[in-house]
Amino acid sequence: MTPQHPTYLAAVEKSAPVTDWAARIGWLVGLALFVVLVYWLMREGWKWRGTLQGDLPELPTAPEDPGPVRLAMSGRYHGSTTAGQWLDRIVAHGLGTRSRAELTLTEAGVEVVRPGATDFFIPVGALREALLGKGIAGKVLSEGGLLVITWEHGSKLIDSGFRSDRAAEHTEWVETLNSMINETEGAR
Template identity: 45%
Template sequence: MDRLLLTLLVVAFFGLCVLGMWRGWRRQARAQSVEFAPFPEVPADPGTPVLPAMRGVYVCSTRAGHWQQRIVTRGAGVRSAATLCLYPEGVEVRREGAPEFWIPRESVVDAKLARGMAGKVLGTDSLLVITWRLAGTDIDTGFRGDGTDSYPQWIDALGAGTVEKGSQE
């Protein structure tokens, strides 16, 4: 009887912890839905890809410079298998099981490598981070490619179309 009671208490405690985390995530998503504009949708005809598509994992999006502050609103905080496609007018982030979104080329501020981002920390610079501007707020979007060989091409291609950090849209 004592063992059953203790087991039920542990399961109940675990359930309350999970419930608290879920409610915190939902509250943060509600607060951020006011703070961040919806991510742009992919155009119907984005054009011809500039580089071959890169498969990997969409890690997350954060406020630029704050690598631990994950944006969770509108599905942006869901880590998922993804494909990045670079077009002349922007970057398509196609995610499995989560909404896809578009990073307009004119919004790209920077592209660089990083060691970590919101719960994903690596020993080397293995994350491709695209910094872009959404309604006046700079956002870092992290992607871990299946192979890092194409990162320099992506950084060069995205760097050619960057906007000035001080400019306003």
């Protein structure tokens, strides 16, 4: 087929245009910059939230001798929020970081050990309520799939959400924590 042949000319007229590489690269660079901008804005928002919550005191640490272990649980820490406000995440002092967690309940309180994140301790006197929930800090699970511990830190009531690797443990934790809270309130 020669360049003057009618079939050749028809094929050339119907062929796809040559790709404009400069425009394509420009769009890709623009998209990458947009993604970086969105990520940066999210990070700045997280830091700003931490600054707003800067009045929250340092987290307590476990005492040297917390007493005998009443319950132990391993699972996930899903975050902490202002009590009753399951979307108002608290990020100050690392409380907003989801992580694996080991919970230990002793006579002194609840010790939360989080590999790769800040550990903290909830003294028995700070405990206010324990219940089975289904959501916290934007994480929604099945009904009763979350152990929610309400505690007081400074002048703020905080809900902290935990999910055990064995969900059947949640009920025992709620009953034991609430009985400890009732004993503590009776002693006041």
